[in-house]
Structure formats: C-alpha cells, structure tokens
Amino acid sequence: MSRVEFADVQGLVRFGYGHLTEASYALVRVKNVAAAKAWLHSTRVTDAAKSPTNTAINIAFTAPGLRALGISESVIAGFSQEFRAGMAQESRARQLGDVGNNAPSNWAWGSYGCEPHAVVMFFGKPEQFGFFVQSTKGTPWSDAFEEVTSLGTSNLDEHEPFGFKDGISQPQIDWEQRRQTPCTQLEYTNIVALGEFLLGYRNEYGKITDRPLLEPDSASAELLAANDAPTKKDLGRNGTYLVMRELEQDVRKFWQFLHQQAAGNIEEARQLGAKIVGRMQSGDPLVPTEERPTPGSDATSTQQNRFTYHNDPTGARCPFGAHIRRANPRNSDFPEQRIGLLRKLVIMLGFGPKGFYDDLTSSVRFHRILRRGREYGSELRPEQALAPAPPNEQPRGLNFICLNANISRQFEFLQNAWISNAKFAGLAGETDPLLGNRERIAGYCRPSANFTMQKENGLRYPLSGLPQFVTVRGGAYFFLPSLRALRYFAGTGNA
C-alpha cells in the first residue's frame, strides 16, 4: 500500500499544534459560492509535511456545506450515512445521549436544519494569532461566509476546566502501515491502523472504509487513485471525519458537589474527583503504571499513559465507571492475555472466564479516536470554585474535536456504548460521571445520576444525585478533506 503523502493531509491529523497556544474555530455558512470557492482557492491550508512554526489553518465541511458548494448529490452519497444525516438528527441524538438539556433543540449552534457549512480552525502563537486571523478573514472571507459563531479557546496549560491534566492518552497512528491486519490482539496496544484515522487506507479489520470514489474526469483529475479501485479517483483519500462538540463545563457545580459529598473536606473532594475522572489532577492514573511502554507506543510516550486495568479487575483502584476507563477500557481482543489457540477456542465458544464482570467490554482497538479539542474559559481552581458565581460569569468548557475514519464505529460507539451506556461493564444504572446527562435510563423509571466506586473487599461506595456537570451546546459532523480534495471542492479542477 502506498506511502502517505503528508503534504496532502491537513496538519491537524498529524499534529495537535500544542506550541500554537492560541486557537479559534469559526463556524460559517456559505453566503456566496463563488467567493467561498475563491477564498478556499487562495487560502494556504496547513498540511502535515512539517509542524508549522507560527500559524496554522485547517478546514472541514458538513454535508450541507458540501451541498452549498455545489457538490453533486451523487458525490455526497459516497460519504458515510452518519455524516450525511448529521449529529442533530433525532434518532442519533437519542443514541448519543443528546436529550433533555443536551437536546439539539437547545443548542447554540448545529441544531437540525441549522447546521454550519464549515469550520475554519485557526491556530497561532500569541504574538501572530490576532493578525493572522484578521488577515485571513479579509474581503473574500466576508463576501463568502456568514459566521454562525466563532468559538474561542484558552490555554489552560494542558488541563481541562475541571482542573485535570488532559490529552494524555492518544492513539499512535501507524503511518508506515507496518501493522498486520486483520490480526488478533492479545495485549492492549496503543498503535492503531492508519485507516482508522485516514480514509483510503487499511483499518483494524484490514479493510478500507467507504468513501466517495469518482469516475476520472477533468474535475477529479488531480485526485489520487483509490488504493482498492485503481480506476477510480478517491475523494476521501488522506481526508477523515471530524466530530465537533461544544461541551460546557460547570466547574463550580462539580467542585461544590464533591465538596459537599466530602463533608467539606477539600482534599477528600479531590480524591472523589480523581475517582470520577480516573486520574489525579496531575494526570497520574489510579492504577500503577508500568515501566515498559505500552506495546506500540514509542519509548518517548509519557509515563502517565503506560497502564491497563488488567491488574484492577474489580475496579477497586479505578472504578469501572470512571470517565477514562469508560472512554478507553485499555483491553484487547480476549479477556485473557498470552493464551494459546486452544484456550482462544474455549473462550470463543463461551467457556472462558465465568465471573460476572468478565469479558463485558468490546475490544478497544476498533473504537479509538484522535482527540484534537481545546478548552475555553478561564481557569478556576477547586478552592475558588467553591465560591458562588459572580454575576455575568463567562462559561467554561471544552470545544471537543475528534478525528476518525468511521464515525459510527468510533466516536458514536464510544459515546453510545461506553460513555452514555447505563449498563457499561456490568454496572447497574449509571452513565459517565463527568459527561452523563442524568436522564432516566431508557425504558426504566430510575435516573442514571449515580456513580459507583467498587472496593476490593467490601461493599461498593455509591455517589447518588449527581448533577449534570457538562452540557452539550452545539455539535456537528465534518469532513476534513485532503488538500487535493479541498482543491476539488474549490473547483480548481474545473478550470
């Protein structure tokens, strides 16, 4: 399979641009197609060849956005169903837990029928950022687009607004495509097939995810040929899907609730917070880390990412329902490691481990996402958060962004089967303690506002009546095209 041409991939796939500490996301609708195409044509979108020094700009489109640019329905039909239908569709919202306060009808942007057409993401060093954004949004921009909203971000020094170090766990992309797929993975690995994050390459099943393949013509001439259909032009190749959600975090409510549960002891409140997140505020996991890097991680990987829950099967150290254990259960294809063919067969036929909590969670390697989001709002330390909010307090939260080649198997599965599943890993009825919407469990009279902390040798310790800490304020599914596909959209191929 051919090598990745980094100059054709948008930089965001390869880099988080950590050194470009300023960022903002402009959500726009196309006002004038010709002007929009002219702007796209003239804008130098940052590629992944090398990490940019001072500024970066990346662009992604929703399905209505592609339509607005005049892309034909037959081309759009080649994109995935979830991308075409959008995040705010009613059935999908129900599956994602976007009901009640989180319902799309309450969103500030992105509700059904009011989707933005594109997101333009600006990154820069503080000294260049203002000018960079201003100059990029010159005349063609204002003719071309109507800004739905512009989401600001803030640099909280790698911590999310609740005060926990964030962004530690990221999959490592197999850019060189050395990973043999399909395979059986008996150990948790952090390396993930390129096709999970970039369209046009083999994924964890050894297959290439669906995307639009075009007949060669003058418009598509510049596009690369499809790896699995050499006579077709691959519009998806080197592109991927981008999921964006504006998640408002009520930092005061979070720490005030924990403080109250801890009977006024701030240290104990921090401990409770750590159980909820699955990490200390410093980012240290609740289970011991290992000396050797996780298989597939390079030696430079952070110590805080070197662990699995293999030695915590009861959840006594890190509760089953803790946020990071839900979001990445760090398991493998089988509930046991280092097993032979016979044992595999025994397990496959259902005669493996018979404990109640054994083997309840799907293998994680099919459900990884690459997180690229950034925080917004000002820092508020736990002690400060205990005070009542001043009038006109500015909101805080996370502009969540993740990249994945298959939204339904990656982001949606994670959000549905793990984050908002009241029955995750054998739990009786609780959703993610951080992100949960606290609505009643589907079909049941009980609310999901609980959090259980398991113990090694005794009764679990429950928290109940959790308020909603995080509210969804907006969201959409975007396609982050390759630079070639961008030029195709901009219509340069037509010339």
Add this chain to the structure above:
Amino acid sequence: MTPQSNFMVVVPVDPKHETELRQLLDSMNQGPGQVDPNNALIPFAKFDTLHFARFVILDDKTTEDVRVYRLTPRSYPLYLAFLGDVDGDANAFLDQLIKRARNGLGRIFSCCEGFTSDTDLLVWMKRHHAPAIAAYVNWRGRTVRQIREEVALYEALENYIGQNSATFQHLPPRELHERLRNFVNAEKSASRLILSPESPTPLGWQIRNLLHLFGMPLLVLITLPLLILLAPFYIIALRHLEKTDPEVCPRADQQHSEDLSRIEDHDVTNQFSALGSLKPGLVRLLTTSGVLKTVNYGARHITRPGRLGRIRSIHFARWVFVAGTERMIFCSNYDGSVESYMDDFINKTGFGLNASFSNGVGYPRTNWLVRDGCIDERKYKEYLRRHTLVTQVWYKAYPGLSAVDLERNTRIRQGLESSSMTDEQARDWVALL
C-alpha cells in the same frame, strides 16, 4: 424448572387491508418503537408468562437480489408475523392469549387472508405456526415471574444497604452476606418479598429434552460413514460456491435506515428482525440446516446460562424458514445499540455469524464457511441493515433491564440461598450489590 418456549404465526396479509393493518398495529404504540403495554388490542402486560412479543410485517425489499443467480424473483405475498417467547408450553399461552385478547387478535387477523369472523382463532394460529429451526434462550428456566421477584429482591437489598451504608461499608463480605441473608429471610417471612421456589420440570419436556440430547449425536454417529464419504464432495462444492457466489452489499437506503433508527434505542434492549433469501441449491440448504441444527443443539444443551459464545447481550433469538425453504428470518432481542450489537458479533463470534448467515444471498464472501465474511465489517453492516425489517410492535416484559442485569439479580439470589461461603465467594457476591 419451567422451560421457555416460543410461538410464531406467519400469515399472508390481505392486500386490501394492508393500510388498515398498519394503522391497527400502530395504534398499539405510544410512540415510535414504544408499545403501550396495556393497549386495547393486546394488553401484553396482563400476561405474566410473556417475555417478549412482536408484530412485524415481512416487507422484504431484497427479493430482487436472487437475480444475481439469474433467477426470476418470486412475488411473495406480504406476510404478517406475530411471535413471542413465553414460560411453559406455547399452546397453553395461546389459550390464555385468546381468552383475554380475542377481539384484538380477531381485528388484526381479519386483515389477513383466510380469516373470517367465525374462524377458530386457536386452530388458525396453530395452522399458521412457523417453527424455529434454531432458538436461543439466554437463561433457560428463568421465568418472567422469577425475573420480577429478583428485581424486587435487588431493589429491597439496595434500599436496605442504602439505609445502613455507614455500618455495612466496614463489614467483611462474609458477615455482610450473613446480615443480608437474615434481612431477606425476615422480609420473606413478613411476605414483603417473595422468592418462589422453582416449579418441577414437566416430565414430557424432560423426556423430549433427553431424546434430543442423545438422539442428535446418535443420528450423527449412525450417518457418520456416509458423512465421511460425502465430505470431500461437499467441501469441493462448498469451496466452489464460496469462490463464485456474488456479493450483494450495496449501501442501505438512507430512508430505510432512518425508519429503523426511529424505533430503536427507546429501551436498553432492542428488537432485531432480518429477512432474506437463501442461496439456491442443495449444498446451501443442507449447510443452513446443518449449521442451524448445530446452533440449536449447542444453545439447548451446551451453552452456559447467560452466554451465547462470548455474547451476553441476547435475551432470545431464533431462526425460522418463511413459508418454504427459500427465505429465512432471524429475530432477536438484544441489549445496546445496533452498532454495538453488530460489532460484538463480528469481533466475538464472527465464525458463528458467517456459518449461519453466509448461506443468505449476497452475504460478504466467506472462506471455509467461518472465515472472512463479516470481517469485511462495512459490507456486513450494510448487508444486515438492508435486510433488517421495520418491526411494527415490540413488547418486552422488563423494560430498562439488560440480560446482564437479570444475571446479576439471579446470581444475588443464588448467593442468598447458600448458607456458607468461602471468603472469595463472599467477596464476589458482595461485588454484585
């Protein structure tokens, strides 16, 4: 033990009354995908031996697929299927059903061919009975009544623990087990909790079960010389078919997918009905029968309670031939979203999936019956979604509860029945609470 059984009535819809039928079925729902358990036509909730039930119109949009074999598609009548999973004898249940819902059933079936006001309902339903070639029950012997009693037990324990959490937090597991055992016994004596003892297993069922347990292997043993003799020819034929059978896995229609999504995820459990044509020829028919009879045997005599292979999210499932042997329907009740259901199947029992479904027209290419196939995840998901039917009415007797929830409650109850436990057993038991 009270064994579970199932029924399925498949009848052709009278084309003149199709709209009326759809309206009638729709009137049993409170909203999309949400039945009114006390609806006027069939008040499902009144039947305390009924686990699941559904009405589904077998609107097969894939009959044209057989054209890939240069066959002319048959114009099948539109069928209505009414199916359910019950405790005890299915005929006894149908008797009860007719007693309480004669009018509702009559109104529904009068939209079908051959039913008139003076038709004997029971005889008619039995005549249109479609037996399952393979059936799976998550926990054989666990009745609706037991499920409800165990839910009440779980909730009583939870309340009691909640009231005494300060004391109980520090008790060692064995002591805690003892305390909770005493509490439950006291509640039982005061009739605030009922945990009915198991009913005796019907003798007839026991005999039939034993005959099946030994009969099937015996049959295989007797025919073994013949099977060995035929095996090479069979393998050559199957391998040839596997290499040449065309795949039909186009994108599922977006509208169809949205119609399906609309009725899904209103409960932690979902229903699934999929219909398709079998590949033509004797080899495929024999393969289907052989695989499904094996699945049926395994599900009945070998699987551990609560598990189908590694999968713990299926309550009931069955495979049924629809009017002849050309088409087959698969119906199940599973926990979680359809995406996680399909992923679970692909990743945990892909081999079983391939063996049982690869005889369907257009299934992604398999090798040696169990390999590849659904590993082409994208094609498989489109294939399945395309064959999935929109179910009109679906009832579940214990909303909000997953199969794993039911297993937890049963394990808690079993633990209470044992008067002494090792430290380890007590620790595992306490971890369930």
